[in-house]
Amino acid sequence: MPRTDIYLKVEVEHDREESPEALAAELIRQLKKAYVVRSAELTNFIRRGEEPR
Numbered sequence: 569m570p571r572t573d574i575y576l577k578v579e580v581e582h583d584r585e586e587s588p589e590a591l592a593a594e595l596i597r598q599l600k601k602a603y604v605v606r607s608a609e610l611t612n613f614i615r616r617g618e619e620p621r
Contacts, residue, residue, distance in 0.1 A: 571606070578595065588613040592613065593610070
Protein backbone atom coordinates (compact mmCIF):
# COMPACT_ATOMS: atom_id res chain seq x y z
CA MET A 569 0.00 0.00 0.00
CA PRO A 570 1.47 3.41 -0.92
CA ARG A 571 2.27 6.02 1.74
CA THR A 572 2.04 9.75 1.25
CA ASP A 573 3.28 12.60 3.45
CA ILE A 574 0.70 15.40 3.57
CA TYR A 575 1.76 18.76 4.98
CA LEU A 576 -1.01 20.93 6.40
CA LYS A 577 -1.07 24.46 7.71
CA VAL A 578 -3.88 24.93 10.19
CA GLU A 579 -4.81 28.34 11.59
CA VAL A 580 -7.02 28.29 14.68
CA GLU A 581 -8.53 30.86 17.02
CA HIS A 582 -8.39 29.94 20.69
CA ASP A 583 -8.58 31.29 24.20
CA ARG A 584 -5.42 32.77 25.65
CA GLU A 585 -5.34 30.01 28.25
CA GLU A 586 -5.19 27.24 25.63
CA SER A 587 -1.68 26.27 24.60
CA PRO A 588 -0.78 25.64 20.95
CA GLU A 589 0.80 22.33 21.98
CA ALA A 590 -2.46 21.15 23.56
CA LEU A 591 -4.44 22.19 20.48
CA ALA A 592 -2.00 20.35 18.23
CA ALA A 593 -2.18 17.24 20.41
CA GLU A 594 -5.97 17.21 20.14
CA LEU A 595 -5.85 17.68 16.35
CA ILE A 596 -3.37 14.80 16.05
CA ARG A 597 -5.56 12.62 18.28
CA GLN A 598 -8.60 13.33 16.11
CA LEU A 599 -6.69 12.63 12.88
CA LYS A 600 -5.48 9.28 14.17
CA LYS A 601 -8.98 8.41 15.34
CA ALA A 602 -10.84 9.41 12.15
CA TYR A 603 -8.34 8.48 9.42
CA VAL A 604 -5.67 5.89 8.79
CA VAL A 605 -2.91 8.18 10.03
CA ARG A 606 0.22 6.22 10.93
CA SER A 607 1.97 9.15 12.58
CA ALA A 608 1.56 12.90 13.05
CA GLU A 609 3.59 15.47 14.93
CA LEU A 610 3.78 19.14 15.78
CA THR A 611 6.88 20.56 14.09
CA ASN A 612 6.35 24.27 14.60
CA PHE A 613 3.85 26.90 15.63
CA ILE A 614 3.72 30.66 15.28
CA ARG A 615 1.93 32.63 17.97
CA ARG A 616 0.19 35.70 16.54
CA GLY A 617 -1.48 38.60 18.33
CA GLU A 618 -5.21 39.04 18.39
CA GLU A 619 -6.86 40.27 15.22
CA PRO A 620 -8.42 43.74 15.46
CA ARG A 621 -12.21 43.62 15.36
